[in-house]
Amino acid sequence: MKVVLFGPPGAGKGTQAKSICNRYSIPHISTGDIFRKNISENTPLGIEAKKYIDNGQLVPDEVTINMVKDRLQAEDCKLGYLLDGFPRTVHQANALEEFLYDRKESLDTALLIQVPSEFILERMTGRRVCPSCGASYHVKFNPTKIESKCDVCGSDIIQRKDDSEETVKERLAVYERQTQPLIEYYKDKDLLSVVDGTKAINEVFESICKILGSE
Ligand code: AP5
Ligand code: MG
Ligand code: ZN
Numbered sequence: 743m744k745v746v747l748f749g750p751p752g753a754g755k756g757t758q759a760k761s762i763c764n765r766y767s768i769p770h771i772s773t774g775d776i777f778r779k780n781i782s783e784n785t786p787l788g789i790e791a792k793k794y795i796d797n798g799q800l801v802p803d804e805v806t807i808n809m810v811k812d813r814l815q816a817e818d819c820k821l822g823y824l825l826d827g828f829p830r831t832v833h834q835a836n837a838l839e840e841f842l843y844d845r846k847e848s849l850d851t852a853l854l855i856q857v858p859s860e861f862i863l864e865r866m867t868g869r870r871v872c873p874s875c876g877a878s879y880h881v882k883f884n885p886t887k888i889e890s891k892c893d894v895c896g897s898d899i900i901q902r903k904d905d906s907e908e909t910v911k912e913r914l915a916v917y918e919r920q921t922q923p924l925i926e927y928y929k930d931k932d933l934l935s936v937v938d939g940t941k942a943i944n945e946v947f948e949s950i951c952k953i954l955g956s957e
Contacts, residue, residue: 743768743822743954744847746829746838748924749855751913752865753939754946756878758855759826761947766954769818772826773806775876776813778902782873795904798912800830800920807837814841822850830921835928852928853950855939859914866910870899884943 743766747755756772763770777795780788787809794801810828813819829835842848857865868881872892879886879899887893904913928934937949 744842744849745822745824745954746849746852746928747824747826747855748830748852748921749939750857750859750862750917750921751910752862752869753855753857754865754943755826755855756871756876757884757943758947758950759824760877762950762954763824765951766822766824768822768824770826770876771810771813771819771823771828772876773801773810773828773830774826776809777801778873796909798904798909798916800916803831803833803837806830807834810834810838811841829924832923832927835924849933851935851953852924852931852933853953854925854928854934854936855946856936857939861940862914863907863910866905867907869902869905871902872897872899 745762745768747759747762749755756775759770759772762768777788777791781792781795782788787805790805791801800806806828810825814823825838829838838849865880865883868883870879870881870886871877872879872895874897875892875895877892877894878884879893886899890899891897892899904910925934935953937946937953939946941949
């Protein structure tokens, strides 16, 4: 199963991705997580990406596309994967399509988690994340079982640097300008599915499972 998950910042992509990948046994490929790992390890890719991420801008397409192509060639992607936060521009979507076409493969679904912008700020400012395994929590909507410790791996959870109010507003504007055109793009290809991301986390997951089926 090959799935693209997209939606505005804070839509719940990371949260749902964890459950989807568990349920369907496919790898979770989050471009945001890969960039953050590179930033924490101070790699050349991380140093480059940080300049954009800290300001809420997209990392340039060529950098992102090459990184994803590399990742998709790994052994664990043979039976499918979930892409979280990629593609984010029409150019990236075309690059993914070419990559798949060359390998005689295709996407199953492009899943949009739809959440209106008035929900986003509270979600982002209350978010806490695990720097080790990428799990996402919320102080009010999805707290950890033990205060400040990741439920999955026990690491200390942190607040993301780009979750400040000012940067979130910029990320939203970038989403509207650069990523929203993908809705039409995937609709035209008959690949678009939409879930209402304002519902509770488990309800959103149920809707997603109905779309993805019992594969
Ligand atoms: P990325 O890490 O992908 O950030 P994003 O798209 O802004 O999305 P988020 O991770 O902030 O939100 P999410 O949808 O995963 O929500 P979550 O599940 O955590 O990208 C970061 C940066 O990297 C970008 O700005 C860009 O610079 C760069 N980048 C990444 N990909 C790129 C690409 N392809 N091209 C170029 N640059 C790229 O949930 C949010 C909060 O809400 C959590 O606290 C959660 O607990 C809570 N929550 C979730 N669901 C619900 C619910 N149903 N009800 C109540 N609360 C909920
Ligand atoms: Mg995320
Ligand atoms: Zn963790």
